[in-house]
Amino acid sequence: MTATTYDSADTKARAFPWRTALIEAGITAFIAFMLAITMVGIHLETVQGGLAIATRFADVVVAIILAFVGRIGIVAMREGFPMVVLIGGVAAAALGLLVPPIDIVAAVLQALGGEAPPATPVLQIMQVAGGVILALRAAWLVWRQRGSRESQDERSRSLGDLSARIQGWTGYIGPVAAAFAVALPFLFYDRATIDLATLVLTYIMLAWGLNIIVGLAGLLDLGYVAFYAVGAYSYALLATEFGWSFWICLPLAGLLAATAGLILGFPVLRLRGDYFAIVTLGFGEIIRVVLLNWYEFTGGPDGISSIPRPSFFGFAEFTRSPDEGVTAFHDMFGLEFSGIHRVIFLYYLILVLALFVNFVSVRVRRLPIGRAWEALREDDVACQSLGINRRNIKLAAFMFSAGFGGVAGSFFATRQGFISPESFQFIESAIILAIVVLGGMGSQAGIVLAAVLMIGMPEVFRELEQYRMLAFGALMVIIMVWRPRGLLAHRDPSVRLHPPEGRRRLWSIGGRKAAEPAVSDGAAQ
Amino acid sequence: MALLSISGVHTFYGAIEALKGVDMEVEEGEIVTLIGANGAGKSTLLMTICGNPRAARGSIQFDGRDITTTATNQIIRRGIAQAPEGRRIFPRMTVLENLQMGALSADPAYFEEDLNRVYELFPRLKERQIQRGGTLSGGEQQMLAIGRALMSRPRLLLLDEPSLGLAPMIVKQIFHVVAEINEKQGVTVFLVEQNAFHALRLAHRAYVMVTGEITLTGTGQELLANEEVQAAYLEGGHG
Numbered sequence: 078m079t080a081t082t083y084d085s086a087d088t089k090a091r092a093f094p095w096r097t098a099l100i101e102a103g104i105t106a107f108i109a110f111m112l113a114i115t116m117v118g119i120h121l122e123t124v125q126g127g128l129a130i131a132t133r134f135a136d137v138v139v140a141i142i143l144a145f146v147g148r149i150g151i152v153a154m155r156e157g158f159p160m161v162v163l164i165g166g167v168a169a170a171a172l173g174l175l176v177p178p179i180d181i182v183a184a185v186l187q188a189l190g191g192e193a194p195p196a197t198p199v200l201q202i203m204q205v206a207g208g209v210i211l212a213l214r215a216a217w218l219v220w221r222q223r224g225s226r227e228s229q230d231e232r233s234r235s236l237g238d239l240s241a242r243i244q245g246w247t248g249y250i251g252p253v254a255a256a257f258a259v260a261l262p263f264l265f266y267d268r269a270t271i272d273l274a275t276l277v278l279t280y281i282m283l284a285w286g287l288n289i290i291v292g293l294a295g296l297l298d299l300g301y302v303a304f305y306a307v308g309a310y311s312y313a314l315l316a317t318e319f320g321w322s323f324w325i326c327l328p329l330a331g332l333l334a335a336t337a338g339l340i341l342g343f344p345v346l347r348l349r350g351d352y353f354a355i356v357t358l359g360f361g362e363i364i365r366v367v368l369l370n371w372y373e374f375t376g377g378p379d380g381i382s383s384i385p386r387p388s389f390f391g392f393a394e395f396t397r398s399p400d401e402g403v404t405a406f407h408d409m410f411g412l413e414f415s416g417i418h419r420v421i422f423l424y425y426l427i428l429v430l431a432l433f434v435n436f437v438s439v440r441v442r443r444l445p446i447g448r449a450w451e452a453l454r455e456d457d458v459a460c461q462s463l464g465i466n467r468r469n470i471k472l473a474a475f476m477f478s479a480g481f482g483g484v485a486g487s488f489f490a491t492r493q494g495f496i497s498p499e500s501f502q503f504i505e506s507a508i509i510l511a512i513v514v515l516g517g518m519g520s521q522a523g524i525v526l527a528a529v530l531m532i533g534m535p536e537v538f539r540e541l542e543q544y545r546m547l548a549f550g551a552l553m554v555i556i557m558v559w560r561p562r563g564l565l566a567h568r569d570p571s572v573r574l575h576p577p578e579g580r581r582r583l584w585s586i587g588g589r590k591a592a593e594p595a596v597s598d599g600a601a602q
Numbered sequence: 603m604a605l606l607s608i609s610g611v612h613t614f615y616g617a618i619e620a621l622k623g624v625d626m627e628v629e630e631g632e633i634v635t636l637i638g639a640n641g642a643g644k645s646t647l648l649m650t651i652c653g654n655p656r657a658a659r660g661s662i663q664f665d666g667r668d669i670t671t672t673a674t675n676q677i678i679r680r681g682i683a684q685a686p687e688g689r690r691i692f693p694r695m696t697v698l699e700n701l702q703m704g705a706l707s708a709d710p711a712y713f714e715e716d717l718n719r720v721y722e723l724f725p726r727l728k729e730r731q732i733q734r735g736g737t738l739s740g741g742e743q744q745m746l747a748i749g750r751a752l753m754s755r756p757r758l759l760l761l762d763e764p765s766l767g768l769a770p771m772i773v774k775q776i777f778h779v780v781a782e783i784n785e786k787q788g789v790t791v792f793l794v795e796q797n798a799f800h801a802l803r804l805a806h807r808a809y810v811m812v813t814g815e816i817t818l819t820g821t822g823q824e825l826l827a828n829e830e831v832q833a834a835y836l837e838g839g840h841g
Binding site: 445448449451452455456458459460461462463464465466467568 | 652654673674675676677678679683684685686690691692693694695699702703704706707734750751754
C-alpha cells in the first residue's frame with residue numbers, strides 16, 4: 078500500500094472513500110476466507126477408532142468479518158480519519174471483551190434454526206488485540222496531528238536511525254550484556270531459566286559462527302547444521318570409543334569440523350548465489366543421511382548415548398559420589414551437592430565459548446582477511462579486479478565458520494549426553510540462518526537480539542499453547558515488515574577516523590601492521 | 603619492449619568468439635585508448651588481460667613476462683590495476699575502507715603515502731572518507747574506483763569506460779585527472795571508452811575495435827581526423 082499524503086486542512090473536507098474502502102476490505106476478506114477455510118474451518122478430531130474431520134465454519138465467518146472491519150479501519154486511518162478509528166477500535170476491543178464474537182454468530186445461527194457451534198477463544202483474543210492495535214495506532218496519529226504523513230519510508234528511516242543509535246551504543250551495551258550474562262545464574266537461580274539461557278547462548282554461538290560465512294562473506298549457507306553435527310559426533314565418538322576427555326576433544330572437534338568445511342568448501346567455490354545455497358543445502362542433508370545410515374560407525378537412528386559430561390577442567394567431577402581417586406566438585410569447594418552446579422558450569426562454558434567466537438569475529442573483521450570477506454559480499458567482481466584471491470578467502474570463511482559450528486556441536490553433545498541424527502535436521506540450519514538474517518546480516522549485537530527473540534519467544538509464548546507458533550509467526554512477520562533488512566542492519570565501519578583513546582590509529586589497524594601476514598596468506602598459491 | 607603486448611589473442615564465451623585475434627601494444631608511459639561500439643569486445647579484452655576469462659589462444663606479455671596463464675591475483679600483484687566497468691565500488695563500506703581494499707595487494711609500508719596521493723588527486727574523496735561508498739554520486743564513485751585501483755601502486759592502469767553515465771562536466775574532470783596520473787605519476791594508462799572524442803584527445807595512441815578485431819590504429823590526433831572514425835564514433839556530439 079502506498080501511503081498518500083494529505084494536508085490536514087484537506088482531510089477535514091474529504092468525504093470517506095467508501096468505494097476504495099469496500100474494495101480493499103473485500104479483497105482482504107477474500108484472502109482471510111482463503112486462509113481460514115482450511116486453517117481454521119477444518120480440523121482433525123480423535124474419535125473412537127481413528128480420526129474424523131470436524132468443521133468450524135462459524136469461526137471462519139467471524140474471522141472474515143473481523144478481517145473486513147479491520148481493513149476498513151486501516152483504510153480510514155490512512156485516509157485521515159484517525160478519530161473514528163480510535164473510537165471504533167476501542168469499541169471493538171470492549172465488545173470483544175464483553176461478548177465473545179462467536180456468541181453473536183451462534184445467536185444468529187440459532188435464530189436461523191441452526192446449531193450452536195463450539196466456542197474457541199482465539200477469535201476473541203484476535204478481536205481485542207486488533208481493536209487495541211488499531212486504537213493505539215489511531216491515537217498515535219491523532220497525537221502527532223499528522224494524518225497519514227508518516228510513510229513507510231519515514232518510518233523505516235526513523236527505525237533505522239534508532240538501530241544505528243543502538244549500534245552506536247554497542248560499545249557500552251556489549252559489556253553490560255556480558256555482565257548481565259555472567260550474573261544471570263545468580264539472579265535467576267533456577268534450573269529452567271539457566272537451561273533456557275544455555276540454549277539461547279548455544280544458538281547465539283552458532284549464529285555468530287554462521288555469520289562469518291553468511292553475514293560477512295555473503296555466501297548463503299543452508300547446510301550449517303552439518304558442521305554442528307560433525308562437531309557433535311566427533312566428540313561423542315572420541316569420548317565413547319577412546320575415552321578422551323572433553324577438554325581435548327573440544328578443540329579437536331572444531332578442527333575436524335573446519336576440515337569438513339574445507340572439504341565441502343572446495344566443490345562449491347565456483348558457485349554463487351542460489352546455486353551455492355542449494356549445494357550447501359544438499360551437503361547438510363548428505364551428512365545427516367550418512368549419520369543415519371552408517372550404523373556400525375554412528376549408531377544410525379539409535380544415536381550415541383551416555384556421552385560423558387565434562388569435568389571441572391579435569392580437576393573434579395560433578396557427581397554426588399565420584400569414583401575412587403576422583404574429586405567431586407562440591408567437595409572441592411566445600412559446597413552442599415546440588416545438580417544445578419553442573420547446569421551453571423555448562424552455562425558458563427557456552428558463555429565463554431560464545432564470547433570467544435564473538436571476539437574472534439570482531440577481531441578478524443578488522444584484519445585484511447575480514448575486510449576481504451566483506452568485499453566479497455559487496456562485489457565479487459571488484460574483489461577479483463583488486464587481486465584478492467577469492468578461493469583462499471572463501472575457504473577461510475568456510476573453515477572459520479565450520480570450526481565454530483563444530484565447537485558448538487561438541488558442547489551440544491556433552492550437554493545432552495545423547496545425540497542422534499534427529500537433532501541435526503534442516504530446520505536447525507533454517508533457525509540459525511533466520512537468527513542471522515533477522516539480526517541484520519553481519520551484526521554481532523543484532524544476532525544476540527534475534528536469538529533471544531527466536532529461541533526465547535517460543536518459550537515465552539508457551540502459555541498460548543496451540544497458538545504459540547501462530548504468535549511466533551506473527552512476530553516474525555512484524556519484524557520483517559518493519560525491519561526488512563534485519564533488526565540492526567546498520568553496518569559499523571571497521572575503521573574510525575577518530576578512534577576512542579587507547580585504540581591504535583586506523584592505518585596501523587588495517588594498513589601497516591596487520592596487513593602483511595594476512596595478505597600474504599590470502600595470496601599464497 | 604612494450605610494457606604490455608598482446609598478440610593473436612582469442613577469447614571465447616562458450617561458443618561465441620568475443621576476441622578474434624587481437625594484436626596491440628602499450629608502451630611504458632603512454633595513454634592508449636581503445637574505442638569501439640557496444641559489444642565490440644573492449645571490456646572482454648580488459649578482462650582477458652586480467653585473466654578472467656582466459657585467452658584461448660595467443661599470448662599476453664607484461665613487462666617482458668608472459669601472463670597469459672597467470673592467476674588473476676598474481677597478475678594484479680605484478681603491477682596491473684583495473685577500475686572495472688560500472689565502477690563496482692563496495693557500497694556498504696566507507697570510502698576509506700574501499701581504498702584500503704585496493705591496497706591489499708600492495709606493500710603496506712606505502713599505504714599512507716598512496717592514500718595521500720589519491721586524496722590529492724581527488725580532494726572530494728578526502729572530504730567523504732567516512733561516508734559509505736553507496737551514498738556517493740556517480741562521479742565520486744568513479745573517482746573512488748580509480749583511486750582504489752591506484753592504491754595497489756600499479757604500473758599499468760586499466761580503465762573501463764570511466765565516463766559511463768556521468769555528466770559532461772564530471773567526465774572532463776575525470777579525464778583531466780587521468781592525464782595527471784599519467785604525467786605526474788608516470789602510470790601507464792590503457793583506457794577503454796565509448797566517449798571517443800574525449801578519449802582520443804587524451805590518448806597518445808589509439809586503437810579501434812570492431813566485433814572482436816582491431817581495425818584501425820594511429821595517434822589520437824590521427825584517429826580524431828579520420829573520416830571513418832568521425833562517421834562511426836564522433837557523429838553528432840563532442841560529449
